[in-house]
Amino acid sequence: MKVNIYDVAKAANVSIATVSKVINNTGRISDKTKKKVNDIIKELDYKPSLIASALMGKNTRxxxxxxxxxxxxxxxxxxxxxxxxxxxxxxxxxxxxxxxxxxxxxxxxxxxxxxxxxxxxxxxxxxxxxxxxxxxxxxxxxxxxxxxxxxxxxxxxxxHDYEAGYQATSFLIQQGHQRISIIARDIWSNRERFRGYSDAMKDHQLPIPLEIYYAKESTIQAGHDSLQQIMQESKIAPTAIFACNDMMAVGAIKASQKMGLVVPDDISVIGFDDTLIAQIINPALTTIAQxxxxxxxxxxxxxxxxxxxxxxxxxxxxxxxxxxxxxxxxx
CATH class of the missing domain: 3.40.50.2300 (Response regulator)
Incomplete structure (x- = not known):
């Protein structure tokens, strides 16, 4: 049976209030009583309740x-x-x-x-x-x-998600890519990365795709499906993809390979986060590290x-x- 504060008080022959004060290091308790109570706590292997500690004003850690x-x-x-x-x-x-x-x-x-x-x-x-x-x-x-x-x-x-999105897109542009599509989810961080992507494209006088498709999830499957949709509906296929997280980037690589495209020879992909999956995928993923x-x-x-x-x-x-x-x- 689990030991409680009442058992400690009874064994130490003190009140429950005294035990509580010793546990919380409050009140005026003699060193002799403190030692006695602490010895009983150790002997009975008493573990104070986190909730009880909170109710007494002590952190639950x-x-x-x-x-x-x-x-x-x-x-x-x-x-x-x-x-x-x-x-x-x-x-x-x-x-x-x-x-x-x-x-x-x-x-x-x-x-x-x-x-x-x-x-x-x-x-x-x-x-x-x-x-x-x-x-x-x-x-x-x-x-x-x-x-x-x-x-x-x-x-x-x-x-700074906006600056990171701008950085990823600018890197692709510096590598000679002009037709760059983005895979993003409709959440705050991805919207900011998308804003950075858009401004980088505008600053280099490059066209932004007319149709932007937000992924429904931040998953490998969502990246796979988004890449397929982009390739099917783009009048001119992109030469590079900026995926707003590594999982969607991996999905884009898998979809490209399924379509017979070689990454990076036929299409380049950059991700975001630099998670462990970025090093495992073949080819290893270029990405923005958080x-x-x-x-x-x-x-x-x-x-x-x-x-x-x-x-x-x-x-x-x-x-x-x-x-x-x-x-x-x-x-």
Missing amino acids: TIGFILPDLANPFFSELARYIEDKANEYDYNVVICSTDYLKEKEDMYISLLMQKNVDGFILASGFEHFETVQKLMDEEVPVVIVARNYPEVPVNLVAI PKKKIANEAVNLLMSAIDGDTQNHTIILKTELIERDSVKKI
Whole structure:
């Protein structure tokens, strides 16, 4: 049978309030009584309830990490780095995946609030900011990652998606490509990358395809289907594809190969994120790397500061890097 606080109080011959004060290091308790209670706690192997600790005003040493898709290597790698960094602070991480659905975002936030987590790292789309604003209004520590809210004061760690989209497209143009199509999903980060793509094309006086198709998901299959649609409906086939994440880029490569095209000889492909899949695919994927470990470290550091009482909001924008591999050819 599980030991509870009543068992500790009885064995130590003290009140429950005294045990609580010893656990939380509050009140005026003699060193002799503290030692006695702590010895009993160790002897009985008593583990204080996290919920009970929260009700007594003590941190549960747990944070909630809400992300859109754990199957996406970018978010799974980010989750691992966040867990590693949180463990350095002796914190546990509860991870929830939302599929970019607002009802799931709201559900998981409500659930984790009931679990008395000490704060949140939010990496989902959160297209509706009122969900985040409600947490902030309740003075719950929050850090946003993997998207930006330029006009909202909030703790945030992100990249400049617009500039990264411009960089990826400019690189393809520098390699001699003029007919460049994009595969993107209708979410904030991809819309910003699309905006960078569009401006890079305009700045080089290059035509943007008349029909833009947003992928329904950020998956290999979505990239595969998008590439097929682009090739079937384009009057002049593109020589290069900019996919707004590595999974869709891999899908585009698979579809190209199925159509008898050789990457990069017949069509070049550049991805985004630099996940493990970028190195496994053949040919190895040229991509825009996000500094995932640094994003995770900065996010956890910001959240720990907020939990400790820092009420200032901090915005950290990190740089991306172009990783050249084998999927883009100079023409």
